Amino acid sequence: MMEEEELEFVEELEAVLQLTPDVQLAIEQVFPSQDPLDRADFNAVEYINTLFPTEQSLANIDEVVNKIRLKIRRLDDNIRTVVRGQTNVGQDGRQALEEAQKAIQQLFGKIKDIKDKAEKSEQMVKEITRDIKQLDHAKRHLTTSITTLNHLHMLAGGVDSLEAMTRRRQYGEVANLLQGVMNVLEHFHKYMGIPQIRQLSERVKAAQTELGQQILADFEEAFPSQGTKRPGGPSNVLRDACLVANILDPRIKQEIIKKFIKQHLSEYLVLFQENQDVAWLDKIDRRYAWIKRQLVDYEEKYGRMFPREWYMAERIAVEFCHITRTELAKIMRTRAKEIEVKLLLFAIQRTTNFEGFLAKRFSGCTLTDGTLKKLESPPASTNPFLEDEPAPEMEELAMEKGDVEQPKKPKAPDNPFHGIVSKCFEPHLYVYIESQDKNLGELIDRFVADFKAQGPPKPNTDEGGAVLPSCADLFVYYKKCMVQCSQLSTGEPMIALTTIFQKYLREYAWKILSGNLPKTTSSGGGLTISSLLKEKEGSEVAKFTLEELCLICSILSTAEYCLATTQQLEEKLKEKVDVSLTERINLTGEMDTFSTVISSSIQLLVQDLDAACDPALTAMSKMQWQNVEHVGDQSPYVTSVILHIKQNVPIIRDNLASTRKYFTQFCIKFANSFIPKFITHLFKCKPISMVGAEQLLLDTHSLKMVLLDLPSVGSQVVRKAPASYTKIVVKGMTRAEMILKVVMAPHEPLVVFVDNYIKLLTDCNTETFQKILDMKGLKRSEQSSMLELFRQRLPAPPSGPEGPSSLSLLAPTPEQESSRIRKLEKLIKKRL
Numbered sequence: 001m002m003e004e005e006e007l008e009f010v011e012e013l014e015a016v017l018q019l020t021p022d023v024q025l026a027i028e029q030v031f032p033s034q035d036p037l038d039r040a041d042f043n044a045v046e047y048i049n050t051l052f053p054t055e056q057s058l059a060n061i062d063e064v065v066n067k068i069r070l071k072i073r074r075l076d077d078n079i080r081t082v083v084r085g086q087t088n089v090g091q092d093g094r095q096a097l098e099e100a101q102k103a104i105q106q107l108f109g110k111i112k113d114i115k116d117k118a119e120k121s122e123q124m125v126k127e128i129t130r131d132i133k134q135l136d137h138a139k140r141h142l143t144t145s146i147t148t149l150n151h152l153h154m155l156a157g158g159v160d161s162l163e164a165m166t167r168r169r170q171y172g173e174v175a176n177l178l179q180g181v182m183n184v185l186e187h188f189h190k191y192m193g194i195p196q197i198r199q200l201s202e203r204v205k206a207a208q209t210e211l212g213q214q215i216l217a218d219f220e221e222a223f224p225s226q227g228t229k230r231p232g233g234p235s236n237v238l239r240d241a242c243l244v245a246n247i248l249d250p251r252i253k254q255e256i257i258k259k260f261i262k263q264h265l266s267e268y269l270v271l272f273q274e275n276q277d278v279a280w281l282d283k284i285d286r287r288y289a290w291i292k293r294q295l296v297d298y299e300e301k302y303g304r305m306f307p308r309e310w311y312m313a314e315r316i317a318v319e320f321c322h323i324t325r326t327e328l329a330k331i332m333r334t335r336a337k338e339i340e341v342k343l344l345l346f347a348i349q350r351t352t353n354f355e356g357f358l359a360k361r362f363s364g365c366t367l368t369d370g371t372l373k374k375l376e377s378p379p380a381s382t383n384p385f386l387e388d389e390p391a392p393e394m395e396e397l398a399m400e401k402g403d404v405e406q407p408k409k410p411k412a413p414d415n416p417f418h419g420i421v422s423k424c425f426e427p428h429l430y431v432y433i434e435s436q437d438k439n440l441g442e443l444i445d446r447f448v449a450d451f452k453a454q455g456p457p458k459p460n461t462d463e464g465g466a467v468l469p470s471c472a473d474l475f476v477y478y479k480k481c482m483v484q485c486s487q488l489s490t491g492e493p494m495i496a497l498t499t500i501f502q503k504y505l506r507e508y509a510w511k512i513l514s515g516n517l518p519k520t521t522s523s524g525g526g527l528t529i530s531s532l533l534k535e536k537e538g539s540e541v542a543k544f545t546l547e548e549l550c551l552i553c554s555i556l557s558t559a560e561y562c563l564a565t566t567q568q569l570e571e572k573l574k575e576k577v578d579v580s581l582t583e584r585i586n587l588t589g590e591m592d593t594f595s596t597v598i599s600s601s602i603q604l605l606v607q608d609l610d611a612a613c614d615p616a617l618t619a620m621s622k623m624q625w626q627n628v629e630h631v632g633d634q635s636p637y638v639t640s641v642i643l644h645i646k647q648n649v650p651i652i653r654d655n656l657a658s659t660r661k662y663f664t665q666f667c668i669k670f671a672n673s674f675i676p677k678f679i680t681h682l683f684k685c686k687p688i689s690m691v692g693a694e695q696l697l698l699d700t701h702s703l704k705m706v707l708l709d710l711p712s713v714g715s716q717v718v719r720k721a722p723a724s725y726t727k728i729v730v731k732g733m734t735r736a737e738m739i740l741k742v743v744m745a746p747h748e749p750l751v752v753f754v755d756n757y758i759k760l761l762t763d764c765n766t767e768t769f770q771k772i773l774d775m776k777g778l779k780r781s782e783q784s785s786m787l788e789l790f791r792q793r794l795p796a797p798p799s800g801p802e803g804p805s806s807l808s809l810l811a812p813t814p815e816q817e818s819s820r821i822r823k824l825e826k827l828i829k830k831r832l
Contacts (some may be wrong), residue, residue, distance in 0.1 A: 152197075154184050159203050169218075171240035174211065178247050212252040215241045219256055223263045239305045246307060257310065261319050264294065268320065274331050281332075281339070281347040288354045291320045314362040321358075321420040329424040339428055341435035345484070348425055352487050355417045364416030422488055429485070429493040433500065436481050440504040443477060447512050467658075468558040474508060475565050482569075486576040494577045498585050501573075505566060505590040513555050513562075513597045517604060518548040544608045546651065553655030556601035560659045563594040602662060606669045609648045613674060616640040620699075621684035625692030626777065634702045635695065642706050650714035667711050667725050675732030678703065682736055687777025693744040697737060704733035735761070743775050750786055754793045764794050 019027070024040045031038075036047055052058055165174045192198050222238055245253045268290060272279045278286050295313055306312040328347075332339060358364075447470040478501055485497050544552070570587040577585060616637040623635075656663040685696065706713070707729045711721045738760040747753045757769065769790050773783045 159200055159207065163203070163207055169214070169237060171215075171237060171244050174240075174244050178208070178211070178244060208248055211244055212248050215245055215248075215252065216255060216259075219259060223260060242306055242310070253310070257312065257315060260306075260312070261316055264298070264316055265320060265323065268294075268323070272327065274327070274334070279327070279331055280335070281328075281343050284328075284347045284350050287324060288350065288357075291317065292357075294320075311362075311366050314364075314366050317358055317362060318366055318420070321417070325421045325424045328421070329427075332424065332428055336428065339431055341431050344425065344428060344431055348422060348484070348488060351422045351425070352418075355415060355420060355422060358417040358420075359415040362417075367416055367420075418487075426489045426491075426493065429488060430496075432485070433493060433496045436497065437500050437503075440477070440500060443474065444504055444507050444511060447474075447508070448515075451512065451516060466554055466557070467561050468512065468554060470512060471508070471558050471562050471565075474504070475562075475569070478569060482573065482576065490576055490578050491581065494573065495581060495584055498573055498577075498587075501569070502587060502590055505562070505587070506593055509559070509562070509590070509593045509597055513559055513594075514600065517552060517555060517600060518544055543611050544604075549605070549608070549648065549651050550655055552601050552604050553652060556598055556656065556662060557659055559594045559597040559601065560662065563591055563598070566591050566594065598662060602666050602669060605648075605652055605666050606673055609644060609670055610673050610677070612644040612648065613641045614677075616644075617678060617681040621681040623685070625685050625688040625696065628689060628692040628695050631691060631694045631698060635699050638699045638702050641703065645706060645710060646714050649710060653711070653715065664711070664722050664725065667721075668728060670710070671707060671725065671728045671732065674707075675729070675736070679732070679736050679739070682739060683771040683775065686775045688743055688775050690744060693740050697740045697744070700733060700736045700740060704729065704737075707733065739772065742772055747773075747776060747778065747782075747786070750789050751793070754786065754790050757790070758793065766790065 019040070036042060036050070051064055052061070192201065218238060218241055242256070245256055268287075271290065272287060277283065295317065298313055298316060302312070450470070451468075481497060482494075485493055566587050570585060573585045573587075574582045619640075620635070620637040623637075652666060653663055656666070682696070682700075685692075688696065708721060708726060710729075711725065712719050742757050742760055745753060745756055757772065758764075761768070766787060769787065770783065773786060778786070
């Protein structure tokens, strides 16, 4: 029974001691232990087996039992100590809480006491400062009252003095007093409801009105509209009156200025009436000379009378310009038929000079005409049409002397007076445009006559092909016209002038450039096959003479110069013209015309050299290649081709030194023309023996080397040929070499021959295959079977016009190329 109770107690104890995994993990972290008894999954049987693994270990059972009992007693002591320690914890906590509550009550009492004392202090401070604030307000009000009374006293006294001085015309004192009275009166704006203040304000306004009328009357008396100026000149009274007018209503000042300027220019209207001889354009200098004298007279007599900030001298000049523009426009409408271009340009030149004079002397701050435009400063550039523009008379002198490259000067500031008078000439610029049309037509005719009289330019292989001087003269004249026209108008006249420029650019291109290109037909007998085979130096002459080649190069260089300069001319015209009209300026057609001249010139040079090589190629195709018994040096026709290349190319290169890119175009076009023609003649060489094919292969390699060296042939400075040109030569001449290699290959077995042909040439054309069979001298019966086999062995056509693999087959690898060249060199040395 006792054992059953103990078992039940143990089971209950185990049920109570079953802890959750989280709690067990927390205990292990706080109290880490390696003792098996502390493990959550403790197994008593395993523990006992660990203590007594064998039967012999049972001999120590008493010792183990004593250790466990000792450990149990220690655990009981620790548990007892902990339980006893927790007995008084609740009582200590309640005591600490009561002490904290007492401390909080004491702190609250102290804070309340401090708050009560602060409120008492604040009330005490308010009682102390209340009297001080009242004293401050009283002081501020008293100061304002005293200041206002002083201002009132000053205003009353000032108004009285102002009225008295006005009656006595003491303008000097009035000028100082009036400004002060007006300043004082501003302080009384908020007191205008007071009758006395309003009365003083009305008296001030009345005094100002009286002063204005009195000053205007004084000026009318001093400068009567119908009479002349008083001999005594300006007085100090009027000078002081101007100071007073500065303070009065601005309309008084404007009225004084208007009357004075009108009276000052009244003589001008009389002297230069429309019916007077001096009013016409040929005597326009007298108008400007008159105003210059008047300005000097004004400075001497009236310069100190008017304040400097009135800018009276500038105002006189501006009014003179407005009157002059109106009068000139009126008289030119009346006598429009009498206007000649020289007279118009003379008047324009003198007028623009006068506007420049005004810009140097005056700032232009009085200009109020919104229609006047300021010049735009062009950006710095190397464009010859963007150089600093000198004065028209200096530019005209430079044009006559031919001095185109003027030293550059700093750009002058904008002229605010530009067009203030010269604008009246704009409706009559059609006279100028028509004159330039006529002058340019005569200039082109003179260029044509001079070219015929002087003949083509002399050969000059040292300095390169010379540009025709007429093109520089043409563009210099264009610049002169553009400058003159842009000084007058940036509107429709500039568009009309552009149309004239376009017309004569085209005429220059066709009459001077294209019209003087040598004709392709030749006079006299050409080259013969016998002369080519004899290889006699001096007996072979090119189709064009040396002078004709130099002329073609000169025309090409001139066209290139005209193309670049026309583009610059278009840019400059767009800068000069109004922004709204820039889209109407387009010289693309003229630039295309010069490009056509350049292409024609290059084509002529190519045709000349190509035609010179034609007899040599014809001689090659007519040689009996089946009878060649041994391979020797290069054939005579190769020597002839090389001779023509060495004769023509150095001349062309030296004369196109200034336009290197067009010389490269010449080389490329010649290669594209000569190589296909060489291959065509190569197909005509039939039949060919094995030795003959080897000789032709040697000749082809020699021509290839010459063509690769074509850009620098005969030059002391060896330059690497352009990559684009080298690619064309290598591709074309390699094809010729592949053709000869196919010819040299044995035609049996047939399959090997056909496959070798397809591999080397990658040419699926049966006509080419037929030509190679003809070159080998095969009979028609043999050719038919080979053609049938060829059609069967043809590969599938590529997806594109030319697959990338075909390009790789055309050009041999560098190793193959060097090996083939070494074989040819050995063959040449052996034959030599």
